[in-house]
Amino acid sequence: MTSRNRSARILVTALGGATLLGLTGCGAGVTAAAPTQSADTAVTIENCGRSVVVPEPPSAVVGLHPSQTELLLRLGLADRLVGQAQATVQALPDDVAALAEGIPVLGADTPPNRETLLAAEPDFVYSPTTYEFTAEQGFASLEQLEEAGVAAYVATGGCFDRRMEGTVDDLFVDLENLGAIFDVEQEAAALIEDAEADLAEVDAAVEEVDERLRVAQVYVDGTTLTAIGAGIEYDILRRAGAEAVFTPEDPAFADFFAAEITPEALAAAAPDALVFAATDPAHEAAARAYLTATFPDMPAVQEERLIAISTSDTFPGTLGNISVVHRIAQALYPDAFA
Structure with missing residues (x-):
């Protein structure tokens, strides 16, 4: 095994399942493209170079990593979660852990296989990277989920062409998109405001x-x-x-x-x-x-x-x-x- 491949193996395990495929950055920054909404409440989001159409606010949601599950819980969506994955990889923070009790664990330390995920009958899944949709690993691919009528959203920084260029601010794109998708714009805006205030505190401190x-x-x-x-x-x-x-x-x-x-x-x-x-x-x-x-x-x-x-x-x-x-x-x- 070459040193490059060995490094890749380590980082695949430890840093979110990013694969070598497509990790070269395109060099472009990310700005939040305003979600479009039609009269029938459908929302269309541009995500990882594809359009994700959400006909109505999802009611059966799966967080494919504890980090994503946490974010959904903080947006007030506990009653819409029908599954959580990779649940033993990371403990949820104490202040939201109780909200996750009773949410089925679809995968303990790995993403769920295609059959397990589809058996939960989700209408929306949220993932940190595209690794969780690798068909070769037995996971449901983005194409398979689309065929099943399941909207799949990948964190902005986890898109293949963004992994090398990702920034902390990518999170704000995700929060704005999730706010539109779930009709929780105020909750998303509050999280953004708190995060921006935290970063501003750091900026002020290190400036001195x-x-x-x-x-x-x-x-x-x-x-x-x-x-x-x-x-x-x-x-x-x-x-x-x-x-x-x-x-x-x-x-x-x-x-x-x-x-x-x-x-x-x-x-x-x-x-x-x-x-x-x-x-x-x-x-x-x-x-x-x-x-x-x-x-x-x-x-x-x-x-x-x-x-x-x-x-x-x-x-x-x-x-x-x-x-x-x-x-x-x-x-x-x-x-x-x-």
């Missing part, structure tokens, strides 16, 4: 920072190091006020947002802080122990700036995209938030 810290974002799988240098992960660091060590301009990230690196290369970069994604507490502890033991002389280790984040917070179309910006910024510049 005289010296930005050099930050590397990595993923640790045993003793294998993968650097993250593009996509929403890069934008998260940028919004947190970091000077990213790895950037989209680096040749290593020309075609894929992650690249395997050697410990020597990371040591030579000598970052002031390390941000690393973890799937659970055990993974976090193992990654932290590896980084501490391997790089004892690195400024990030000596200054105790090893910042763990949840892999789920980097999934497209999740409120974690916002909260993780605040978390990283506060860890980097605690005095700015005092």
